[in-house]
Amino acid sequence: MFGITDPAIWVGYLLALVFTLACLVYGLLNWNNGVEGERDDS
Amino acid sequence: MTVDTGLFVGMTLVYLVLIIGLGYLGYRRTKENDDYMVAGRKIHPVVLALSYGATFISTSAIVGFGGVAAQLGMGMIWLTVLNIGLGIFIAFVFFGKRTRRIGHKLRAVTFPDLMGKCYGSPFMQYAAGTVIVLGMPLYTAAILIGGAQFITSTLQIPYTTALLGFAAIVALYVVLGGLIAVMYTDALQGGIMLVGMTILLVLTYIRLGGVVEAHTALAGMSDLVPEALAAGGLTGWASMPAFGSSIWLTLVTTLVLGVGIGVLAQPQLVVRFMTVKDSRALNRAVLVGGPFILMMTGVAFTVGALTNVYFYQAEGVTALAAATNGNVDTIIPNFINASMPDLFVVVFMLALLAAAMSTLSSLFHTMGTSLGFDVIRRTGTEKATMRPIRLATVAMIVVSIILAFIMPGSIIARATAMFMGLCASAFLPTYAHAMYSSRPSLKSAKMSLVTGTVAWFAWTSFVHVKESAALGLSNLLFGVPAVLSAPWQDVDPLVIALPLSTAALLVGWALDRHEVTADTEESAGAA
Numbered sequence: 362m363f364g365i366t367d368p369a370i371w372v373g374y375l376l377a378l379v380f381t382l383a384c385l386v387y388g389l390l391n392w393n394n395g396v397e398g399e400r401d402d403s
Numbered sequence: 404m405t406v407d408t409g410l411f412v413g414m415t416l417v418y419l420v421l422i423i424g425l426g427y428l429g430y431r432r433t434k435e436n437d438d439y440m441v442a443g444r445k446i447h448p449v450v451l452a453l454s455y456g457a458t459f460i461s462t463s464a465i466v467g468f469g470g471v472a473a474q475l476g477m478g479m480i481w482l483t484v485l486n487i488g489l490g491i492f493i494a495f496v497f498f499g500k501r502t503r504r505i506g507h508k509l510r511a512v513t514f515p516d517l518m519g520k521c522y523g524s525p526f527m528q529y530a531a532g533t534v535i536v537l538g539m540p541l542y543t544a545a546i547l548i549g550g551a552q553f554i555t556s557t558l559q560i561p562y563t564t565a566l567l568g569f570a571a572i573v574a575l576y577v578v579l580g581g582l583i584a585v586m587y588t589d590a591l592q593g594g595i596m597l598v599g600m601t602i603l604l605v606l607t608y609i610r611l612g613g614v615v616e617a618h619t620a621l622a623g624m625s626d627l628v629p630e631a632l633a634a635g636g637l638t639g640w641a642s643m644p645a646f647g648s649s650i651w652l653t654l655v656t657t658l659v660l661g662v663g664i665g666v667l668a669q670p671q672l673v674v675r676f677m678t679v680k681d682s683r684a685l686n687r688a689v690l691v692g693g694p695f696i697l698m699m700t701g702v703a704f705t706v707g708a709l710t711n712v713y714f715y716q717a718e719g720v721t722a723l724a725a726a727t728n729g730n731v732d733t734i735i736p737n738f739i740n741a742s743m744p745d746l747f748v749v750v751f752m753l754a755l756l757a758a759a760m761s762t763l764s765s766l767f768h769t770m771g772t773s774l775g776f777d778v779i780r781r782t783g784t785e786k787a788t789m790r791p792i793r794l795a796t797v798a799m800i801v802v803s804i805i806l807a808f809i810m811p812g813s814i815i816a817r818a819t820a821m822f823m824g825l826c827a828s829a830f831l832p833t834y835a836h837a838m839y840s841s842r843p844s845l846k847s848a849k850m851s852l853v854t855g856t857v858a859w860f861a862w863t864s865f866v867h868v869k870e871s872a873a874l875g876l877s878n879l880l881f882g883v884p885a886v887l888s889a890p891w892q893d894v895d896p897l898v899i900a901l902p903l904s905t906a907a908l909l910v911g912w913a914l915d916r917h918e919v920t921a922d923t924e925e926s927a928g929a930a
Contacts (some may be wrong), residue, residue, distance in 0.1 A: 364618030365477070367642035373480040380487040381697045387496065388690020395500070395682025 408639030411557060411749045417690070418595070418753055419572065422588050422760070426576025429584025435850040439581030439789050440512035440772055441677045446586055448684040452691035453593030454586040455675050457761035459490060459666060460596065460699040464547045465758055466814035468700070470731035471658065472707030473722035473738075474632070476640035477621075478654050479704035485663025486700050491692040493736055494667055499676040499685045501838040504568040506677035513769075514670035514830075515777035517677070523847045530852055531830065532777030535670055536770065538825050540799065544806035549732075549809070550759035566807060573760055574800045577767040578793050582678065584619040585764045595700055599754025602747055603739070604702045610742050611712050627711075627721055638707045649893045656895040657820050665823025665897065668830035671769040703735070713855045717741065725837035732815060770803070770929030771796025817869065820895075827898035828855035846912030855904025862896035870896075 362371040433439050446454075470477040502517070511517035515535065519528025551566035558565070576584045611617035618641060625639030636648020644651040666672065679685060710722040718725060727733040739751050775795025810818075832855070833848045864876045864888045872876045872884035885892040 364615040364622060365641050366622055368637075369479045369643040370480065370641060373478070373484055376484045377480060377487060377697060377701055380484060380492060381693045384487065384492055384689050384693025387492070388687055388693075390692075391683075391686035393683065395684075395686050 408558065411752060414749055414753055415756070418756070421591060422572070423576065425587040425591060426580045426584040429576065429580030429587050432583050433579075433581045433789075436789060437512065438583055439792065440776070441506075442582040442586055444507065444678060446675075446678040446684070448679065448687035449691055450586055450590040451675060451684060452688035453640045454589035454697060454761070454765075455672060456692055456695040456699065456756065457593035457596060458675070458765040459486075459696065459821065460758055461546050461735070461762035462553060462755050462759040462874060463545065463773055463815040463819045464601075464700060465755065466553075466735045467549070467594075467732055467819065468658070468662075469703035469707035469735040471816060472704040473640075473710045473726075473734040475637065475644065475650060475658075476642065476730050477704065477708045478643045479707070480701065481655075482663050483697065483701040483704060484698045485659060486666065487693050488535070488560075489663055490666040491689060494672070495676075495685050495689045495692065498667065498673075498834070500682045502673060502676040503679060503682065503685060505838065511677065512674075513772045513777055514673045515773055517673070517847075518830075518837060519777070520831065522843055522848050524845050524848075527833075527845070528777050528853070530849075531670070532773040534825070534829050534852075535773040536778055536799070536839070536855060538822060539766055539770050539773075540671075540803045540806050541801075541810070542818055542822035543763065543803040544810050545815045546759060546763050546766065547803060547807040548810060549815045550756070550763065552732075553736075553752075553755055553759065566804065569759075570741075570763075570800060570804050570807075571764050573796070574767060577764050578796050578800075581770055581789070582674075585768050586675075586678065587891070588654055588764060589761045592761040593695065593748075595694060596754045596761075599751045600698050600702045603706055603743075603751060604698075604807065606743055606747060607706045607709055607713075611709060611716075617712055619710055620716075621709060624711055624715060624721075629723065632723075635691070640711050647890070649889065652890055652893040653895075654897045656893075657824075661820045661824045661827075661895045661897045664831070664835045664901065665820075665825075665827040667730050668826045668834050669823065670773070670826070670830070671765040672823065673834070674769065675822045699718075706738075707735060709752055710734055713742055714740060739878065747911065758799060767796060767800055767803075770799035776801055779850055785897065821863065821870065824895060824897035824900070825856070825859050827897055828852040828859040828904055830855075831901065832905045833905075836908055836912070844866045844912045844915040846915045847908045851904045851908035851909035854907035855900050858900035858903045862899050866892055866899075867894070867896050868892035 365371045405713045437443055437861070458504045470481065505521065506517055509520040511520050515528045515531035519525060532750060545787055547566060547570060550569045551562055554560065554565035554569055576588060590726065608614050608617055613618065622639065622641040625642065628637050628639060632650065636650040637644040644654055676685065714720050714722050714725040722734045723731070725734065725737055739748055772792055775792035779791065779795060829852055832851045837843045863870045864874055865871055868885040877886055878884055
């Protein structure tokens, strides 16, 4: 993938991007959640 | 690095004026103890995310670990995976929200204070404070050394002047402006780091002819791996080292796991969760924090590995061969100096200065509050006062400076990994238990903290040969640099100490529950 042949490396890059995407999606989906006074179970 | 000194001095002065201005703003806004300790609990989410990220990422993460990537290759990307997955997502979503909520409820203002109040135990506060006061100066001294070495090489000023000047400027705004000043300046520094690393990534790929071309060229260099590294298990710079080899063990246990897990229980990061007013701010900070860390460590490790392609194409040598005196810390600066336009060299140097200052300021603040509030304060009144904490901060800064003059210059990346390993071993199970149990067990927390700390120190002093050989205790007592042979002497202390401290927590918890059950049955029988 993108010139990297060892799966142990490109899977690492893929996961780094997936986790970054997860941070973005989580932040957007919960943009207005968690205001003081609301229940927050995390 | 050698650049247009006039341009660098000019931009540095502008940067320092902004830093002092933000420090002054922090000073003006610091009216009460809560302002000094937890930034008044009303920090903006973007400031939180940048401050967390900038504290997390020091110069050693960029230059030191980037240099390690030049030596050991792209396998370092697994540290980025953990940095984002654990260091941001799990840290904010699963630890941050509870830390903020419980911290607010208990009015905790430091990490040891949080532990003490969660467990209702002054011992936990003292013990956590003591681990910080004893362990953190080593990490702080390493950051000081890195910053001073960098300033010396760029501005061509004596090392002692650089170290003292660097410490004095950071000390000024930390001591006077507390955590508000620290976090405001962190946010500016984080912004500069983001700009610097983004440009670095783009220019590197342009310089090497494109993304695929650069990676293909790196993968094609596997036959150039030096003999010593090949014998240690290195198979190339675009592939993982041979499974189970000494380089694989160092990469996976010390660098990826040690640093990746260690970040979850770092007191200077945990305290930041208590600086925002609600969980919404933490949700929003996740959105900024993830991409920020990707652009820091992801870029540093990728560019670090790719410096091999640049040096091979330009000079016919590997990155390690191009390092000054074989020191891997010089690879990234050498690469930037040789391959980048002058203006960017200056921007990148500012980014490195910002990275060093942002980490250093947070460590100064955490050490000062630990000593002045958690360790000393309990002999006096319950309410924190800023004056003793400021004096304690000055004292810890002086200790760190003295240590920086004593410690060897090549210890930067190792000291970072050591500190993170110690934090995870000593604090992580106890911290997680406090956050996730409605009635946390004090006995289990004490057992875990003591076991984790003792196990980490024992493995570091007697088994993990990279540290035990340097410390000399094993040699003094047993006549050998490490009491166990390979592969054990390559296994990081964290990999041993963290499972032990977790097991101690579980055993203590089971014993506690057993005692409670027995007491209840006894009371019922008596009734």
